[in-house]
Amino acid sequence: MTGSDGPHREPGSDVRAAGSASERAREEEERAVEQALALVGGADRSSRSDRSGGSGEPPSRGGDTRGRRGPRDEDLDAGRSSNTHADRSRDPQAHRSSDSAPYDGRDNAPRDGRAAPATAPARGSEQPPLPDRTLPGDPAKTSPPPPSWDRARAVAARAGRGGPPTTIRLPLDRAPGHVLAEALGALTDLPSFDTSAMDGWAVAGPGPWAFEAGAGLLAGRGPAAALPDGTAVRIATGARVPPETTAVIRSEHAHVDEARGLLHARRSVVTGQDIRPRGQECRSGEHLVPAGTVVTPAVLGLAAAAGYDALPVVPRPRVDILVLGDELLNAGLPHDGLIRDALGPMLGPWLRALGAEVSGARRLGDDAGALRDALASSDADLIVTTGGTAAGPVDHVHPVLDALGAELLVDGVAVRPGHPMLLARLSPDGPCLVGLPGNPLAAVSGLLTLAEPLLAGIAGRPAQDPYRALVHAEVHGHPHDTRLVPVVHRPGRAGGRDHVAPLRYNGPAMLRGIAAADGLAVVPPGGVRSGTEVEILDLPWAPATPWTEGCFT
Ligand SMILES: Nc1nc2c(c(=O)[nH]1)N[C@H]1C(S)=C(S)[C@@H](COP(=O)(O)OP(=O)(O)OC[C@H]3O[C@@H](n4cnc5c(N)ncnc54)[C@H](O)[C@@H]3O)O[C@H]1N2
Numbered sequence: 001m002t003g004s005d006g007p008h009r010e011p012g013s014d015v016r017a018a019g020s021a022s023e024r025a026r027e028e029e030e031r032a033v034e035q036a037l038a039l040v041g042g043a044d045r046s047s048r049s050d051r052s053g054g055s056g057e058p059p060s061r062g063g064d065t066r067g068r069r070g071p072r073d074e075d076l077d078a079g080r081s082s083n084t085h086a087d088r089s090r091d092p093q094a095h096r097s098s099d100s101a102p103y104d105g106r107d108n109a110p111r112d113g114r115a116a117p118a119t120a121p122a123r124g125s126e127q128p129p130l131p132d133r134t135l136p137g138d139p140a141k142t143s144p145p146p147p148s149w150d151r152a153r154a155v156a157a158r159a160g161r162g163g164p165p166t167t168i169r170l171p172l173d174r175a176p177g178h179v180l181a182e183a184l185g186a187l188t189d190l191p192s193f194d195t196s197a198m199d200g201w202a203v204a205g206p207g208p209w210a211f212e213a214g215a216g217l218l219a220g221r222g223p224a225a226a227l228p229d230g231t232a233v234r235i236a237t238g239a240r241v242p243p244e245t246t247a248v249i250r251s252e253h254a255h256v257d258e259a260r261g262l263l264h265a266r267r268s269v270v271t272g273q274d275i276r277p278r279g280q281e282c283r284s285g286e287h288l289v290p291a292g293t294v295v296t297p298a299v300l301g302l303a304a305a306a307g308y309d310a311l312p313v314v315p316r317p318r319v320d321i322l323v324l325g326d327e328l329l330n331a332g333l334p335h336d337g338l339i340r341d342a343l344g345p346m347l348g349p350w351l352r353a354l355g356a357e358v359s360g361a362r363r364l365g366d367d368a369g370a371l372r373d374a375l376a377s378s379d380a381d382l383i384v385t386t387g388g389t390a391a392g393p394v395d396h397v398h399p400v401l402d403a404l405g406a407e408l409l410v411d412g413v414a415v416r417p418g419h420p421m422l423l424a425r426l427s428p429d430g431p432c433l434v435g436l437p438g439n440p441l442a443a444v445s446g447l448l449t450l451a452e453p454l455l456a457g458i459a460g461r462p463a464q465d466p467y468r469a470l471v472h473a474e475v476h477g478h479p480h481d482t483r484l485v486p487v488v489h490r491p492g493r494a495g496g497r498d499h500v501a502p503l504r505y506n507g508p509a510m511l512r513g514i515a516a517a518d519g520l521a522v523v524p525p526g527g528v529r530s531g532t533e534v535e536i537l538d539l540p541w542a543p544a545t546p547w548t549e550g551c552f553t
């Protein structure tokens with residue numbers, strides 16, 4: 001399949017440097033600009049940098065939901081509180097809370113030195129930040145640009161850190177995957193006694209050594225008597241070394257003269273050899289692992305060795321998943337315009353891999369009332385919804401959040417795919433909601449942009465730090481927004497450096513690329529050239545399988 005971008009090419013779905021790279025880059029940019037303009041309702045090239053809907057067309061999300069509401073509008077009206085978008089449009093400060101200030105629209109300037117989009121509010125302007133929805137037909141009211149990808153992640157992480165810290169003690173077998181609430185100090189010296197590192201002989205003083213027949217000293221036994229100078233005793237790996245022992249001689253390095261009852265060393269003996277002295281690894285009380293560490297199998301083993309029966313951990317964040325969309329099927333083949341739900345099966349395991357405790361995904365269809373009831377009755381720390389984030393006739397997420405008086409902390413992000421993603425707090429002490437767009441790769445983008453740092457914040461673990469890796473292909477960028485592109489790590493060959501290769505099938509509705517990937521490249525606006533470094537977000541599982549080779553890159 002080399003030479004083809006796949007059966008259905010979506011805007012922004014390229015990643016390869018083709019033969020006519022500059023031509024393709026130009027076409028891509030054109031397409032991306034068209035898409036960006038379409039999303040803000042503008043078609044006039046002259047207003048291409050005006051992402052605020054200044055053309056007079058309503059932007060994608062109007063503050064007035066009349067005329068495009070789904071079922072049970074009256075319910076939504078009944079539940080509408082004073083903390084609605086409309087109110088916030090009059091008082092932009094009403095968005096703010098002390099620990100999770102939403103994006104103020106002022107830090108979205110491209111980082112590559114190009115001019116900022118014309119919609120970025122001028123510093124010091126008299127104009128207050130505008131609300132995130134615009135009344136249709138009111139050209140004076142415009143939306144601020146969405147926050148940058150970095151900014152959105154920072155807001156999500158801070159929102160997660162907002163709650164009071166909670167600590168529970170869990171027995172070791174229930175602790176894996178949790179985050180340590182406290183640092184672990186050693187409860188004992190390790191090793192806790194002088195230990196033989198080998199099966200052989202404990203000897204005292206210079207040889208040859210007189211020895212007694214028998215099994216000698218075994219692991220798990222009590223203290224042995226001191227070893228007299230010039231004598232040896234058989235010893236097993238892990239057994240306590242008797243006092244006055246000079247060294248341990250491995251059995252293969254010893255010659256036993258049974259007739260004379262003497263042990264000879266086949267090579268020179270160094271004092272202390274093959275003895276693990278008490279406290280070699282740590283002393284009691286010594287700091288072993290910091291708070292915030294994920295309890296991996298290795299941490300669990302260390303904790304057990306150091307004397308722990310239970311660990312102080314942060315409870316796993318509880319997550320409810322609500323899958324929206326009447327068009328979704330649970331089983332079988334797509335038919336009659338219906339498609340399989342790709343997100344329900346994917347999100348539970350993915351969120352668990354991010355440390356969450358997840359109730360099964362609930363399918364709610366496109367029913368605003370059911371969504372409102374599910375949000376109002378959830379006792380989770382985080383609710384993840386899929387679909388319904390945009391402004392279609394049955395996209396209920398925004399109106400329902402309005403009706404519940406939720407505070408929108410992030411309403412759209414300058415990232416592709418996934419730009420309609422959102423983060424809200426349902427009430428001041430209530431759960432957060434991450435609204436993932438319905439397009440499957442856009443949902444993955446929202447998961448890693450908002451849910452991952454939020455969950456890390458709730459669980460007390462540092463959010464994943466993107467690192468940089470060399471990329472061996474030109475990766476086109478969106479003109480204004482960050483792109484997240486599935487990549488696979490490749491070892492450097494013939495002295496070349498390790499690098500990442502971008503994968504095809506990276507359109508917003510596609511999962512083929514991400515299914516083959518082991519990371520996502522964070523491609524800045526404007527793109528990156530082959531041979532440069534790009535930020536990488538790892539996926540929380542093993543590297544890609546060999547079948548990606550050749551077929552997807
Ligand atoms: N006027 C505008 N329309 C759209 C915009 C926009 O800015 N203005 N943004 C587009 C983008 S980009 C995305 S992404 C989507 C986001 O839409 P929603 O979050 O409202 O999602 P839906 O409309 O419900 O679904 C979008 C797409 O994804 C399919 N889908 C939904 N759920 C699933 C699932 N669980 N498994 C598989 N596929 C799913 C759904 O059938 C649609 O094809 O909005 C664009 N429109």
Ligand code: MOO
Nearest residue numbers: 417418419442508
């Ligand atoms: O381009 Mo949308 O943001 O598919 O995700």
